[in-house]
Amino acid sequence: MKHTVAVLVENSFGVLARVAGLFSARGFNIDSLAVGETHDPQISRMTIVAHGNDRVLEQIMKQLAKLIDVICVEDLKPEDMMERELVLVKVQANAATRNDIMQIVNTFRAKIVDVSQDTLTIEVTGGESKVDAMLELLQPFKLLEVVRTGTVAISRNSVLSVPAAEIVEPKRSAAAATQAAAPKKTKSKTKEISK
Amino acid sequence: MKLTGAQAMIRCLELEGVEYVFGLPGGAILPTFDAVYDSKIKFILVRHEQGATHMADGYARATGRTGVVLVTSGPGATNTVTGLATAYMDSVPMVCITGQVATHAIGSDAFQEADVVGITRPVTKHNYLVKDVKDLPRIMKEAFYIANSGRPGPVLVDFPVDVSRQVTEFEYPKTVAIRGYHPNPPINMEQVKKAADLIMQAKRPVLYVGGGAVGSGAGKELLELVNKTGIPVTTTVLGLGVFPETHPSSLRMLGMHGTHYANYSVQNSDVLIAVGARFDDRVTGKIDKFAPHAKIVHVDIDPASISKTIKVDVSIVGDVKPVLKEFSKLLKDKRPQMKEWLAQIEVWKKKHPLKYDQSTEEILQEYVIDQVAKLTNHKAVVTTGVGQHQMWTAQWYQFESPRSMINSGGLGTMGYGFPSAIGAQLGRPNETVVCFDGDGSFQMTMCELVTASFYKIPVKIILLDNGHHGMVRQWQELFYRERYSASVLGPSNPDFLKIAEASGLFAKRVERKDEVIPGIKAVLAHAGPALLHCRVAKKENVYPMVPAGNALDQIIDMA
Ligand SMILES: Cc1ncc(C[n+]2csc(CCOP(=O)(O)OP(=O)(O)O)c2C)c(N)n1
Numbered sequence: 001m002k003h004t005v006a007v008l009v010e011n012s013f014g015v016l017a018r019v020a021g022l023f024s025a026r027g028f029n030i031d032s033l034a035v036g037e038t039h040d041p042q043i044s045r046m047t048i049v050a051h052g053n054d055r056v057l058e059q060i061m062k063q064l065a066k067l068i069d070v071i072c073v074e075d076l077k078p079e080d081m082m083e084r085e086l087v088l089v090k091v092q093a094n095a096a097t098r099n100d101i102m103q104i105v106n107t108f109r110a111k112i113v114d115v116s117q118d119t120l121t122i123e124v125t126g127g128e129s130k131v132d133a134m135l136e137l138l139q140p141f142k143l144l145e146v147v148r149t150g151t152v153a154i155s156r157n158s159v160l161s162v163p164a165a166e167i168v169e170p171k172r173s174a175a176a177a178t179q180a181a182a183p184k185k186t187k188s189k190t191k192e193i194s195k
Numbered sequence: 196m197k198l199t200g201a202q203a204m205i206r207c208l209e210l211e212g213v214e215y216v217f218g219l220p221g222g223a224i225l226p227t228f229d230a231v232y233d234s235k236i237k238f239i240l241v242r243h244e245q246g247a248t249h250m251a252d253g254y255a256r257a258t259g260r261t262g263v264v265l266v267t268s269g270p271g272a273t274n275t276v277t278g279l280a281t282a283y284m285d286s287v288p289m290v291c292i293t294g295q296v297a298t299h300a301i302g303s304d305a306f307q308e309a310d311v312v313g314i315t316r317p318v319t320k321h322n323y324l325v326k327d328v329k330d331l332p333r334i335m336k337e338a339f340y341i342a343n344s345g346r347p348g349p350v351l352v353d354f355p356v357d358v359s360r361q362v363t364e365f366e367y368p369k370t371v372a373i374r375g376y377h378p379n380p381p382i383n384m385e386q387v388k389k390a391a392d393l394i395m396q397a398k399r400p401v402l403y404v405g406g407g408a409v410g411s412g413a414g415k416e417l418l419e420l421v422n423k424t425g426i427p428v429t430t431t432v433l434g435l436g437v438f439p440e441t442h443p444s445s446l447r448m449l450g451m452h453g454t455h456y457a458n459y460s461v462q463n464s465d466v467l468i469a470v471g472a473r474f475d476d477r478v479t480g481k482i483d484k485f486a487p488h489a490k491i492v493h494v495d496i497d498p499a500s501i502s503k504t505i506k507v508d509v510s511i512v513g514d515v516k517p518v519l520k521e522f523s524k525l526l527k528d529k530r531p532q533m534k535e536w537l538a539q540i541e542v543w544k545k546k547h548p549l550k551y552d553q554s555t556e557e558i559l560q561e562y563v564i565d566q567v568a569k570l571t572n573h574k575a576v577v578t579t580g581v582g583q584h585q586m587w588t589a590q591w592y593q594f595e596s597p598r599s600m601i602n603s604g605g606l607g608t609m610g611y612g613f614p615s616a617i618g619a620q621l622g623r624p625n626e627t628v629v630c631f632d633g634d635g636s637f638q639m640t641m642c643e644l645v646t647a648s649f650y651k652i653p654v655k656i657i658l659l660d661n662g663h664h665g666m667v668r669q670w671q672e673l674f675y676r677e678r679y680s681a682s683v684l685g686p687s688n689p690d691f692l693k694i695a696e697a698s699g700l701f702a703k704r705v706e707r708k709d710e711v712i713p714g715i716k717a718v719l720a721h722a723g724p725a726l727l728h729c730r731v732a733k734k735e736n737v738y739p740m741v742p743a744g745n746a747l748d749q750i751i752d753m754a
Binding site: 009010013014017018021025055058059062063065066067068069070071072162163164165166167168169170172173174175176 | 208210211212213214258260261262263288290312313316317320321324326336339340341342343344369370371372373374375376377497498499501502503506
């Protein structure tokens with residue numbers, strides 16, 4: 001099954017590598033990953049589309065949450081989610097085919113962003129199925145280049161909020177006569193599973 | 196107070212209460228070593244950086260305190276990778292500081308440059324590159340906090356040489372605030388109650404306890420729970436000692452080389468209570484045939500451990516110790532309800548005790564371990580390498596207290612035993628520390644003999660020399676038609692006695708069975724570090740054994 005996961009991360013050195021490394025090290029396949037700064041410049045947001053059964057997804061979520069630089073993780077529910085992807089397509093075009101292509105472009109409410117003697121460059125935004133459908137229709141005209149941003153997604157009804165950092169005063173963990181640091185109790189990044 | 200980055204680094208360690216630092220210097224870390232020169236922290240100079248990591252690891256496992264490593268960039272840092280991975284797999288708190296080339300040279304393939312943050316990312320709980328000296332105190336505070344909270348693990352701090360020379364106004368923070376890190380979630384009492392109900396209904400419950408219970412310091416709570424309820428307990432190799440193995444409710448170790456009765460009990464249980472354990476494949480055997488009749492309760496501080504390999508019925512995320520305390524409150528004596536179950540277990544115990552051939556003239560490893568256990572009254576802090584001797588130690592020492600069995604359970608790192616013993620001895624100076632090692636494992640880190648002797652660290656090495664990579668030989672005998680490919684060491688082994696003596700240790704060799712006990716006594720009586728070279732049987736196999744891929748109750752044993 002396909003899953004779209006939203007992840008808020010610290011906008012710091014090496015975070016992308018940590019997330020990507022986690023996926024490869026644990027044998028999870030990423031379909032797409034899009035990342036960019038949020039309105040808070042210290043925080044970036046990733047949208048990761050991955051597939052696998054529920055067990056795999058559960059592990060993905062938990063392993064992501066375990067990363068220190070990950071602030072929160074959410075599996076966006078398909079019924080409560082808007083997803084978009086921006087795609088640029090360079091397609092072969094000549095006087096004979098240009099009109100047919102334009103018609104497809106209009107049907108999908110896409111845009112022509114560049115025209116040359118024998119190519120058209122199209123910009124299309126939408127969910128995966130829309131983009132795929134358009135690409136399929138353009139296929140016969142010969143696709144020269146396709147570049148996709150990867151899906152970004154947002155929930156309709158809820159806000160992925162950043163929990164405030166708990167301030168803890170750890171014990172000296174290396175010192176004799178102290179046990180492990182005893183931090184204050186804080187909320188977990190993932191939910192408990194129970195039957 | 197104005198300090199250089201290097202001075203600030205050492206000041207951070209002092210303020211964390213660090214007692215020992217293990218390591219070896221080099222170009223990019225020289226400013227920091229210069230600051231070590233002025234510090235009261237005791238520095239242990241190793242002969243190879245892998246040794247430093249295992250020493251810090253042994254120190255940490257023996258004490259619960261964070262172990263600290265200080266090494267140079269490039270090769271110094273890459274030499275720590277095995278030790279970091281070992282600590283990571285077994286959730287050991289460690290802070291490893293590595294030198295790095297100057298910030299402006301990073302990425303230029305400079306001399307002794309390596310992408311250490313990149314290389315160690317999968318084998319650390321977290322890692323940092325210090326790009327600005329102003330960040331150093333915060334990073335160090337966080338590093339120590341992360342290393343030894345929640346599910347502990349190694350944290351690496353990569354420290355560029357120019358940053359170590361920059362001057363900063365030093366102030367060490369008292370607090371940390373990391374919004375993405377919540378190591379100690381509140382315990383969900385509803386889940387605890389659900390679990391307790393399940394356990395109260397159970398007719399054939401078993402507690403399966405791992406290293407998480409040791410890390411949590413939950414030995415006392417576990418004992419109380421078992422004394423109250425009578426539920427039988429088995430432990431993993433990392434859980435050994437957290438429950439006294441001499442206790443009547445102990446089923447000893449489970450898994451590939453666990454006891455028949457531990458494995459049968461798990462397979463026949465109706466409720467299996469996993470506590471700080473993670474269903475490793477060496478424990479479960481064939482996963483879809485594991486504990487087929489059991490509902491599974493899983494208590495673990497790491498949510499990601501839950502339902503990772505095995506589907507759990509009731510999960511409790513949280514620190515083991517308070518959860519066991521709650522269980523003790525909620526549960527009652529179950530002995531009346533478990534009469535049949537306990538009787539059945541007694542039958543298994545009688546029918547399939549651990550055994551070895553007592554009559555043979557050869558020195559068996561089991562015999563040596565058994566004798567050391569008796570002569571140390573099961574009270575020593577024990578470390579091992581990896582192989583047959585590790586499993587026999589697990590079977591025959593009979594551990595009675597937490598943090599008394601120190602071995603590489605997760606990564607299975609040969610060479611771990613001896614350096615970890617050095618670290619453990621420094622952490623527990625008044626106790627006897629014994630390292631049971633194989634001839635293969637020992638040779639991987641025996642360069643640290645001089646470290647033990649120079650610092651007068653009185654570890655006792657019981658070298659069980661079977662002239663083979665014994666565990667490999669065993670598998671080849673059983674599963675590869677006795678084709679002993681690259682598992683024979685005997686003809687090429689050095690004279691261990693001479694090596695030990697040349698390194699300044701007291702050493703003895705035993706070749707006949709009647710020499711064993713006097714040999715052990717001599718080594719234990721020696722004030723300094725000592726080695727007993729035991730020439731043991733070459734072709735003895737570890738049994739019982741659940742061959743990989745078998746269900747846990749498909750056990751092979753000696754005739
Ligand atoms: C670093 C490392 N390399 C290889 C192995 C694979 N291995 C597991 S046990 C073993 C043999 C161990 O021999 P020894 O230390 O002599 O112990 P014995 O089994 O003979 O008691 C080997 C090679 C390992 N665990 N670790």
